Amino acid sequence: MSSDPVEDPQTAAIEQLEQFGLSAYAARTFVALSSLGTGTARDVSQVSEVPRTRVYDAIDELHERGLVDILQSSPKQFWAISAETASRTFEHELQHRTELLRTALGELEPAERRTEQRGVWTVDGQTAVTERVLDFFASAEEELVYMTVEELLTEDLIEELGEAADRGVSIKLGGVSAEVQERIQDEIPGATMFESLWVWSDTSAGRLMMVDGRKTLVSALVNGVDAGPSDPRSETAIWGEGDTNSLVVVLRAIFTWRLDAEEPT
């Protein structure tokens, strides 16, 4: 899906430009012009393999987007804005768009979202799961238990943990190696560590968390079946919320049992 921007800059750039709403021709035209700096329809057509007659349409599209300037001569000459300017332009536009989306969605979001008592929700994909975990961290008020394999303990998670700790949430971390424990202790002095509840298998591990004894999440990495080893879409999780939620009840039982055993209050 996404090419390496250093290995194959052409393809990578074209890919992104198309994602940002440009037509295939416009994307390839812009990439061609970027490496040329400046050129005619003919030049562009040769390096981009866009039919010469359609370069003009592509240029129109790019000109309207402010990515290409036109020299009115014969033959017409086209000039692509610099890589830096182009990126900045897109960045601004997309920043603006996400802001629009944010206010629009915020506007129509109901005041209070019902917290589900029954049932267990599923999330797929590592980024999506991480996002959910971050939400949970952010909503923690008193206690936060997080058990994970190290590869899933990323910078942003540690950061969010730190913030939770700052507002007085008691953090309990498990499953991390001795070396990493050191580092965590530095960044989040308030955190307490505990040993893995069981032998945390390397193969199909995941995360396990509980927030304030009323929100829980369990995830597993699903390598091997039909997902590559480092495929970000290779994690699947379930979570539940509410005091009487079945998943919550089960996990709370386990956690309280083991944690109390290790460090009795």
Place this chain on the structure above:
Amino acid sequence: MSSDPVEDPQTAAIEQLEQFGLSAYAARTFVALSSLGTGTARDVSQVSEVPRTRVYDAIDELHERGLVDILQSSPKQFWAISAETASRTFEHELQHRTELLRTALGELEPAERRTEQRGVWTVDGQTAVTERVLDFFASAEEELVYMTVEELLTEDLIEELGEAADRGVSIKLGGVSAEVQERIQDEIPGATMFESLWVWSDTSAGRLMMVDGRKTLVSALVNGVDAGPSDPRSETAIWGEGDTNSLVVVLRAIFTWRLDAEEPT
């Protein structure tokens, strides 16, 4: 093209979501779910007017993107992530993508871009013109003359002017009213002001600039014809570069004549 996110949040949100690559059904489904918080295919279908049988596909799409979690029961329940989380997700993804684009384009950009001597380039649209002006500001080494109507002297322009001044570029600003001159003097102490070269008509004004005597740009606002008054696409500009460039020659002549007259070196 783009609706007001406060006036009509639904439409605005749907619009943006589609721009971000979601199908029409997925976009409308997500918006419906956002206002519901949680709901079944039936619920969604009713408020979004997406055919019930197609809600499932839409949900799949959203689930894969990590925007919706699924409760495996009968009937299935769907849960939309919060407005804030959704926006953040998109923000991250797009941030990442522009970064990809930046490195990809940078990779294939030629080392030195030929500076055009002959001919005059055209740019349309206020944002595009502003972008070009910013580029010019950034490339200034010694002298920068900028004459504009006030509505086109935005914050980012002033900022970039300030940076130019900091690195020793002599700034000459024209066409701004007395009040604004005050403010500029505060922000950019090194700048010198000069009176408008001629009566700067309010109706179809624009900008006029020269950098180091070898890059020039002229723009005009084209209100009235077929563009709304506040339509951002209502500015059109031409620019040229190089000592012998025709536009440069003409404007340099005018500027030197008038500026020397006003404040002789």
Place this chain on the structure above:
DNA sequence: CTTTTTGTGATTAAACGAGTTACTTTTCAA
């Protein structure tokens, strides 16, 4: 056990975009 709901799959129809071709205008060289 019948009757709605729910979910899946296949099918149709319209829209869009890539690619091609035909044709007019301009440029340049003989």
Place this chain on the structure above:
DNA sequence: TTGAAAAGTAACTCGTTTAATCACAAAAAG
């Protein structure tokens, strides 16, 4: 000046995508 090549415009074809409809099996509910 004129003929050939290049530049520019415009129409059309074809294939893919996607919205929308329909048919049907499985599952709840009465």
